[in-house]
Amino acid sequence: MNIIDRIALALTVIGGVNWGLVGIFRFDLVAWLCGGQTAVLARIIYTLVGISALWCLALLFRDWDDEPVVANSH
Numbered sequence: 518m519n520i521i522d523r524i525a526l527a528l529t530v531i532g533g534v535n536w537g538l539v540g541i542f543r544f545d546l547v548a549w550l551c552g553g554q555t556a557v558l559a560r561i562i563y564t565l566v567g568i569s570a571l572w573c574l575a576l577l578f579r580d581w582d583d584e585p586v587v588a589n590s591h
Contacts, residue, residue, distance in 0.1 A: 522576060525569040532566035 538544045551559035
């Protein structure tokens, strides 16, 4: 798993937690932190989470057996 995969996965988890808060408590953490849903920073975060979710779709279909194993250099 490369760094982009990890960032995308982290952002997708953040988005999932945010949607969980919206669903259970009607509390949008991203909007609260950024000053509302229409704030530029909130829209950037929402966009990055959406792009990350699309990126993570590829993780579902990746053939993990073909990834090279890196030997420990110690």
